[in-house]
Amino acid sequence: QVQLVESGGGLVQAGGSLRLSCAASGSIFSIDIMGWYRQAPGKQRELVATITSASTTYADSVKGRFTISRDNAKNTVSLQMNSLKPGDTAVYYCYLMGRQRLGVQFDTWGQGTQVTVSS
Secondary structure (H helix, E strand, O other), X not given: OOEEEEEOOEXXXXXXXXXXXXXXXXXXXXXXXXXXXXXXXXXXXXEEEEEOOOOEEEOOOOOOOEEEEEEOOOOEEEEEEOOOOHHHOEEEEEEEEEEOOOOOEEEEXXXXXXXXXXX
C-alpha cells in the first residue's frame, strides 16, 4: 500500500509564502505523475499543479506564484507557494500516479493539509 504524507500547511497572511511537501512510501516501482490539488469548502476539487519527468502543469490561477518540484530519489513532491491570496485557502491534497513492479498502474491521494490565507 502506498502512502502519501503531506506537511507544510498552515496559516499565513496574504502575500506570504508556504512550502508544501509530500513524501510517498510503499511499493512504488515508478512514478508517472505527482501533483497537488485543492478543495475549498463547497467547491470542487481542482488541479493546482502536476509534474512528470518531462513537464509541469499549473492552474492559471497560480501560474507565476506557485512552483512544483520533485525529488525522485526521495519520492517527494513539493509546492512552493508565494504571493498567497485569500482565494488560495483550501485543503491541499497530494496525488501520485505510478506503477507497481508488475506494471500495475495505481494512484493514491494524501489525507490533505489545510492552507489558510488571511486578509
